[in-house]
Amino acid sequence: MLLSICLRGLLLLLVGKHAYSQEQCLKGSVNTCDDCIKSGPGCAWCTDLNFTKTGEQETVRCNTVIELKDKGCKGIKDPMNKLKKIEDKPLTDGVKPVQIQPQNIELNLRPGKPYTFQLEFKQAEGYPVDLYYLMDLSYSMKDDLENVKNLGIVLLEELKRITGNARIGFGSFVDKTLLPFTDTNEAKLQRPCPDKNVACQPAFGFQHVLSLTSDGNKFKEMVAKQDISGNLDPPEGSLDAIMQAAVCVDEIGWGNSTRLLVVATDDGFHMAGDGKLAAILEPNQETCQLVNQKYSKSNIWDYPSVGQIARKLEEKNIQPIFAVTKNMESVYTELSKLIPKSAVGVLSADSNNVVKIIVEAYNKLSSKVIMAHDSVPNSISVKFRSNCVGGEKLTDSGICENVNIKQKVVFDVTVTAEKCMENQTFFIGPLGFNEKLRVTVSTQCKCECDDPREDHPHCKNNGKVVCGSCKCNTGFLGQNCECELGKKNEETLxxxxxxxxxxxxxxxxxxxxxxxxxxxxxxxxSQYYGEFCQCDDEHCEQSNSKQCAGHGRCRCGKCDCFDGYEGTACDCPKSDEACKKDGTVCYGRGKCVCNECQCQRSYRPLFCKECPTCQRPCEQSGSCVECLAFGSGPLEKNCSASCTHLTVNVVDKLLKSDCRAKDKEGCWMSFTMTEQEGFDKYTVNVLKTIECPEGPNIAAIVGGSLAGVALIGLLILLTVKACLYASDLKEWRRFEKDRKQERFAGSNPLFKDATTTVQNPVFSGDS
Structure with missing residues (x-):
């Protein structure tokens, strides 16, 4: 183990040295040593008196150590990170075990420069265990309650066999006593069980029955007095009960121990927002509200959220064990993923295997060490690396699995202060244990230079030397305090x-x-900087409430991202995996930004492969297709130079032909165009056979023309004849109509007969 630690230390030293050699000083216009060291971890300040040339900005004094040495600087201020151990007791077992080392440290950090120290953990043998058994007493758990009544002594014996020191307590829950969770009929509230022959207690939310005790008989006695209860809907008020069991530290009796919370249930759980169904709008306040051992705010506060539960259990170092029925295993497995240091076990039909579940879960939780920190300001980052297999990468929490009792685990803790700030204190420790390392962070943002207090000749005796540069007395200005206010050149300056x-x-x-x-x-x-003070490092784009997402530094209003991140707010891991398709990134038609394709022209995401509005240049490509496929056409002599955007293949058969173009003879070429990676490049498959139109049939054309002329003349004659006939017929019909409408009787008086008859009046005709 010692050899491993030494090797890791050497590796860190080498890596740190390499990283240091690669540091850069990304500065603006700085005027003092204090400004310089605030600019970044790679910046150092030259204190040599004559380092700057006449008229040169003091900014040149601020650079990397290597650059300053290359320019001949002898006096360099480059403050380093410092660690001071306030309390550093060795790891021990016993009545008052020490399980983490060190216990209290102070870090004095350069802004932006990480510092790594080692934190050791070893679980003490015989470390006490507190187990609070939280049971669902809805009616469906009737058989389970009978077995739990005989659980206490057996469970204590098993835990004491493992740790030598154990206590056990008991609490129960059902649900809020409001519709639609519970029948609010007065009789039902007093006796919610459906079976009248079963002992039944009134409906309730959560009740604390027995504080933690090492007396197994007391557990058996108190639990024996418990009766089943009931509610309406299947989900229970589990989260209400878990919250109260976590925050009521004194009432439950949690000690300096491994804290286990066993939640036994056969159904799901209500969560934040469900209370609205009963007109409960006030959110859960995460405080203890036990009155006469019962949760007094059950019908006033909404259920807590899963996030609230996870945060409060971690804060109180409580490790939950969900003992649930088989049909609920998947639900609580998903819940367990959101709560660090938690376990899930499957109950038998009557919970007779609960002791086995608890012991197995305890062993599993004890063998997994999760090192984490409590809340820290946005300007401080904390990362962990362990000496366990798979723990070599820096992560937000260090994890070691399969750790045996009394096995020491070493974590490398890297702390970085991103900017100058007041002293900040936070705690680091293994989840599930009360022991924590206290870390107090301060920042080095001022240079400590050993300067004379009197006016200096370097400053024309008109000012003092401060870290190599002049601080002029009132009324004097300039690099060496050579300018005096009121002179004629003041306006020019x-x-x-x-x-x-x-x-x-x-x-x-x-x-x-x-x-x-x-x-x-x-x-x-911080400091404005730039030639005209136009820059500052406080107004960059934010993401996740962090400037530059915590993955970059703000430089003159723009984010300068760390390696591995990109985007205007450094909020995107640098990757192009989601932009790749068929081995290309965005098909060469866009840029991969934040792991998404930003397509150009009219190409569409996800991969810029398709352009619905783009037209294939079929006709424009006809000359190139002709010269590349058939060696002819107007581009025949300059084909290779003019048609580099096409790759042409001549084929015997095409499944489909989406392009047609004429060659110089007027014949049709059929081909397909498939766009290649990038813009305006195509693969062309040309049908080998060209379609040429047939020549004209002269005889048919002449014969057809004469026949057409004769036919047209005949049609014209027939048309004239028909028109004349129609006109005569019309006149005849009108004449006939007029005759029928005559109004004269007898003959027409205007008509005179051609023969005149004269009669002799003398001659009467008688003989």
Whole structure:
């Protein structure tokens, strides 16, 4: 083990040295040593008096150690991280065991520079165990209750055999006593069980029955007095009960021990939001509310969320064991994934295997060590690496599995302070144990230089030397305090502090000192920088409530991402796996940003493969297809140079032909065009056979023309004849109509007969 630790230490040293050699100083316009070391972990400050040239900004004093040495600097200020152990007791067993080492440290860190220290853990032999048995007393658990009544002595004996020191307690739960969770009929509230012959207690939410005790007979006595109860819907108020069992530390009697919470149930659970069904709108407040051993806010507060439960169990170092029936195993397995240091066991039909479940779960939980930290400010990050198999990578929590009692586990803890801040304290420790390492973090944001207190000749005796540069007395300005206010060149010097002839000097964020901007502090107590104080490192895009998502540094309003991250807020792991398809990234038609294709032109995600609005250049490609496939056409002499965007294959058969184009003879070429990776590149399959139109039939054309002329003449004659006949017929019919409408009687008076008859009046005709 010692050899392993030494090797790991050597590896860390080598890695650290390599990382240091690769550090960069990404600075803005800095004026002092304090500004420089705040700029980044790779920045150092040169304190040599004559390091800067005349008129040169003090910024040049701030650079990497290597760069400063290369420029001949002798005095370099490069504050390093420091660790001070306040309490460092060795790991021991016994009445007051020590299971983590060290116990209290102080870290003085350079902003942005990680510091790694070792934290050791060894579970003490005989470490006490507190087990609180939380049982579902809904009516379906009637048979299980009878077995639990005889559980206490056996369970205590098993736990004492393992640890030598164990206590056990008991609590029970059903559900909120409101509709639709419980029948609110007064008689039903007093006796919710469906079987009238069964002893039944009134409906309730959660009740604490027995505080933790080492007396198994007391457990048996108190549990024997418990009766079954009932409710309406299948899900129970499990989360209400778990929350109260966790936060009521004094009432339950939790001690400095391994804390186990056994939850025995045969159904699912209500969670936050379900209370609205009963008009309960007030969220769970995560505080102990036991009155006369019962949960008094059951019908006032909503159920807690799973997140609240997970956070509170971790805070109180309680490890839950869900003893559930087979049909609920998958539900509680998913719940267990959200709660660190938890286990799931399957109950038999009457819970007679519960002791076995608890012992197996305890052994499983004890063999898994999870090192984690409590909440820290956004400006502090904590990572873990263990000496266990699979624990070599830096993660948010260190995990070691299959750890035996008295086996020492070593964790490398890396702490990074991203910016200057006041002292911050947090705790690190193994989940499920009360012992924690107290870590107090302070930051090194000021240079400590051994400077004379009197005015210095280097500053023309008009100022003092501070870390190599001059701090001028009132009324004097300049690199060496050579400028005196009130001189004629003051306006010229001030103009040099205005960007693009602006009216504000140093953009209102600094003072113009002898023609150069000396920048103010920002509201966050960092420094404006840049030639005109135009930059600051506090206004970058945020993600997950963190500037640059915690995966980069803010540089002049833009995120400078760490290796492995990208995006405007450094919120995307650098990867192109989700952008790959058929071995290409976005088919060469877009960029992979945040592991998603950002397509160009009119191509569509996910992979920029298809463009519904794009047209294949069939006609435009006809000349290239002709010269590449058949060696002819207008591009015949310049084919290879003009048609590099096409790859042409001549085939005997095409399954489909989506393009047609004419060659120089007017024949049709049939081909398909398949777009290649990138833009405007195609693979073309050309049908070997060209379709040419047949020549004209002269005889048919002439014969057909004469016949057509004769036919047209005949049609014209028939048409004229028909028109004349129709006109005559129309006149005849009108004449006949007029005759029928005559109004004269007898003959027409206008008509005169051609023969005249004269009669002799003398002659009467008588003889």
């Amino acid at each position: 001030r103009a040099q502090c205005r960007k693009d002839n602006a009216t504000l000097e140093c953009e209102g964020k600094g003072e113009c000192v002898c023609g150069r901007c000396q920048c103010h502090l920002t509201q966050g107590n």
